[in-house]
Amino acid sequence: MNRTPSAILPGAVIGVLGSGQLGRMFAIAARQMGYRVNTYSPETDTPTGQVADVEIAASYQDLDAVKKFAQKVAVVTFEFENVPAACVEAAAQFAPVRPGGSILHTTQHRLREKTFLSQNGFPTTKFLPARNLDELRAAVESIGCPAILKTAGSGYDGKGQAKVHSFAEAEAAFRNTGQQELIVEAVVEFEIEFSVVAARGIDGSFAHWGAIENRHQHHILDLSFAPAAMPAKVVSRAVEITRSLVEKLDFIGVLCIEFFFTRKHEILVNELAPRPHNSGHLTINAARTSQFEQQLRAVCGLPLGSTEFFSAAAMANLLGDLWQSGEPNWAAACAAPDVKLHLYGKIERRPGRKMGHLTALADSSEVAARRVIEAREQLTLTR
Numbered sequence: 001m002n003r004t005p006s007a008i009l010p011g012a013v014i015g016v017l018g019s020g021q022l023g024r025m026f027a028i029a030a031r032q033m034g035y036r037v038n039t040y041s042p043e044t045d046t047p048t049g050q051v052a053d054v055e056i057a058a059s060y061q062d063l064d065a066v067k068k069f070a071q072k073v074a075v076v077t078f079e080f081e082n083v084p085a086a087c088v089e090a091a092a093q094f095a096p097v098r099p100g101g102s103i104l105h106t107t108q109h110r111l112r113e114k115t116f117l118s119q120n121g122f123p124t125t126k127f128l129p130a131r132n133l134d135e136l137r138a139a140v141e142s143i144g145c146p147a148i149l150k151t152a153g154s155g156y157d158g159k160g161q162a163k164v165h166s167f168a169e170a171e172a173a174f175r176n177t178g179q180q181e182l183i184v185e186a187v188v189e190f191e192i193e194f195s196v197v198a199a200r201g202i203d204g205s206f207a208h209w210g211a212i213e214n215r216h217q218h219h220i221l222d223l224s225f226a227p228a229a230m231p232a233k234v235v236s237r238a239v240e241i242t243r244s245l246v247e248k249l250d251f252i253g254v255l256c257i258e259f260f261f262t263r264k265h266e267i268l269v270n271e272l273a274p275r276p277h278n279s280g281h282l283t284i285n286a287a288r289t290s291q292f293e294q295q296l297r298a299v300c301g302l303p304l305g306s307t308e309f310f311s312a313a314a315m316a317n318l319l320g321d322l323w324q325s326g327e328p329n330w331a332a333a334c335a336a337p338d339v340k341l342h343l344y345g346k347i348e349r350r351p352g353r354k355m356g357h358l359t360a361l362a363d364s365s366e367v368a369a370r371r372v373i374e375a376r377e378q379l380t381l382t383r
Helices: 021-032 063-071 085-092 101-107 110-119 133-143 167-176 232-249 278-286 291-300 330-334 365-381
Strands: 013-017 036-041 054-057 075-078 127-130 147-151 161-164 182-186 190-200 206-217 220-226 253-262 267-273 312-319 339-343 354-362
Touching: 013 021, 013 085, 013 291, 021 036, 021 291, 036 063, 063 085, 075 085, 075 291, 085 101, 101 110, 110 127, 110 182, 110 267, 127 133, 133 147, 133 167, 133 182, 147 167, 161 167, 190 232, 190 278, 190 291, 206 232, 206 278, 220 278, 220 365, 232 253, 232 267, 253 278, 253 291, 278 291, 278 312, 278 339, 278 354, 312 365, 330 339, 330 365, 339 365, 354 365
Parallel strands: 013 036, 013 075, 036 054
Antiparallel strands: 127 182, 147 161, 147 182, 190 206, 190 253, 206 220, 220 312, 253 267, 312 354, 339 354
16 A cells, blocks of 8 residues: 655755756745755856755766755755756655656656657647758658757757758758757647646645746747636646646646647647746746745645635746846836736846746736736836
8 A cells, every 4th residue: 555655844954956046936935834945056146045045056967965965855856857867866865856857857858758748648749859860851851841940958948949941951950959869840830828837746636727828039938927818628628638647747746838729729738847837937926826835835745735816917027138228127117016026136147048027916817918018118118
């Protein structure tokens, strides 16, 4: 008979692999509930480290340091998926890692991820691998042009991908990657991009925040709002797919599925994120339980919290571009009573880098989206 592991209670130390803004918001939620947080990454003065109890700066390849880190925590989780498998395996010798290393192995590699989805009956766009020029030519001929080329590993926020209109363009893109392993995908004609952020507990319990609609600029998430403007039956089907997937993975923690709703009214899985997601940031201000508190509850074996929304909400990302003409006018954005400011403590302000976000609450997602965009515009119009 399988027994559910004992809950890890407030006062315990939680280990976080990675040290970006997701870890920062997780650490804030954890400390609010009385936990201590240790973070591990190769850098110092990081977004997570600024609010954690302990910041360890060491390489992910330094397995002795990883083992020492894991010996001092009750559970290990992560805030980005590109942690080397050996690092996760080393940590797992001394503390439970949630979600597990096998899930990381699948989701940190686009080809493994898409293959897992396809083999288990989850709907995806057509795709083929391309490990060399012969496979690339065959994939482009089979899928047709235009097509999307993506590096199989280490890609996010549009990095490592290109749209190509001929084999010549595909060959050039392949060479530009250093001839890395690629996945070639058919272009999806979609009406809506949306995500479902969900959690699964140690006991198999499941919770979700419904469908969150997403808008991108230059392959980077720009705006998210909830509830998404979609038929209820589409949302219900997407939630069913999400639940089936986390159960198939035996997932523990918070996971996001990015979906396409196509012009043919099909639902396709685009990508998985085995951790809290940018689109779920609006849950901090808009829901009874944020995605970060839910991650904590899940990995610690606590009951999952209510995902009920207080109101409709919208989130707008703040990129480093905002600083190009000087410090943004934070007071102007904060003057709106229904807008909340979140900054991540990042020192280097470069174009395209996520530095923070704004969240607006309103009676409808349409109004919330308009208000949050207006608030962001005030950052540069009135400084």
